[in-house]
Amino acid sequence: MHYDVIVIGAGSMGMAAGYFLAQSGKRTLLVDSFNPPHNRGSHHGDTRIIRHAYGEGVKYVPLALKAQELWNDLEEVTGKQLFLPTGVLNAGYEKSDFIQNIISSSKTYSLKLEILDSIEVNERWPGFTLPDNYIGCFEPTSGVLKCEECIEAYRELAEQNGADIITNSKVKEILIHDERVTIKTDDHTFSADALVVSAGAWSGNLLSMLGLDLPLNPVRKTFAWFDDKEDIYNNQKYPAFSFETSEGMYYGFPNIDGAGLKVGRHDGGETMNPDEAIPEFDELEKDATDLKQFLKHYMPSTQQLKYGKTCMYTVTPDEDFIIDLHPNYSNIAIASGFSGHGFKFSSVVGQILSELIISGKTEQDISPFSIHRFS
Ligand SMILES: Cc1cc2nc3c(=O)[nH]c(=O)nc-3n(C[C@H](O)[C@H](O)[C@H](O)COP(=O)(O)OP(=O)(O)OC[C@H]3O[C@@H](n4cnc5c(N)ncnc54)[C@H](O)[C@@H]3O)c2cc1C
Secondary structure, eight states: OEEEEEEEOOSHHHHHHHHHHHHTTOOEEEEOSSOSSOSSSSSOSSEEEEOSSOTTOGGGHHHHHHHHHHHHHHHHHHTOOOEEOOOEEEEEETTSHHHHHHHHHHHHTTOOOEEEEHHHHHHHSTTOOOOTTEEEEEETTOEEEEHHHHHHHHHHHHHHTTOEEEOSOOOOEEEEETTEEEEEOSSOEEEEEEEEEOOGGGHHHHHHTTTOOOOOEEEEEEEEEEOOTTOTTBTTTOOEEEEEOSSOEEEEEOBOTTOOEEEEEOSOOOBOOTTSOOOOOOSSSHHHHHHHHHHHHHOTTOOOEEEEEEEEEEEOTTSOOEEEEOSSOTTEEEEEOOTTOOGGGHHHHHHHHHHHHHHSOOSSOOGGGOGGGGO
């Protein structure tokens, strides 16, 4: 069967792209190795933080604001609550790049940001014990996205707009011929005029079939939920958070619907082969100990582990994304290397991919995410 566009990988980025392409009238096929949303890639675990004043660089702010606008639209169209306005507390040394980027982002784009010393933070949210030499930057308008529900919402809308979805089908071969693309799974062969590759941690292998050797490192990550018996961390009064500490970069979520306080570590992790089973969360060894150490220092009211999970990041050397057209084929768009901070942007990345396929250009500035920076 022939389509206008095939999307390989219907996860965070691909499902959103599928929706925007189908909505624009493109006959679209999405193909995924599993049945998204699923717990085998980078998008499971209930929640993702969306921050606007961006610690990873001011260049991300316009994308974050556009992404938020598109999440709000998605809520309106579906009638579902996908975003929880918990606010986000960023904390660390005042002079760190992360904190300085947040402050510059808020100044450049007039974003609401409350800068608090450690005493003010600890008084306002009794669950935190920030040390004297840290400051807090509180973004009242940021919050939490329900990640699997966001993907489900885009999936429903993509299908309503006529997209076909083939699940539990891994793409094993890509052929390019006469400005057309053919893909093969074990059971199917499809062709299209254009292709989107948004395969998360598996992107490296697929992109090598297209002659690209990109520095994409799949990394095992862990996160866990802890008991909140005294209801200190309830999302009605407690924000999501992102802490750059001297021990590492940690993030977390308030207790939402009784799930418990969720905490993860952003930096570090072991390189892995995404085709092999990810070693499970180790409740007795390093995985749990690391998160408990963080809690002991900064949120000592909770220490009781409920359960942990593993997930994957796809990390580039500069931890910036890859969003671009293929250097040799203008009908192939690529989105990968989201380096553990991509979910919040998936709405706008989906729109960008659709624009790149339809017109070869996008209104957003994607120059920092060019493939050419690696050549
Ligand atoms: C623990 C954890 C916490 C995170 N926290 C945050 C956060 O708070 N805020 C934030 O913004 N981001 C966060 N992120 C990062 C964010 O979730 C990822 O950047 C984002 O989900 C990546 O999206 P993706 O589309 O590249 O990958 P995925 O969502 O994994 O999608 C890739 C899809 O491609 C499919 N696929 C792969 N190969 C093939 C093939 N050969 N054929 C067919 N299909 C294929 C896969 O099955 C998968 O469905 C976090 C990530 C993790 C792991």
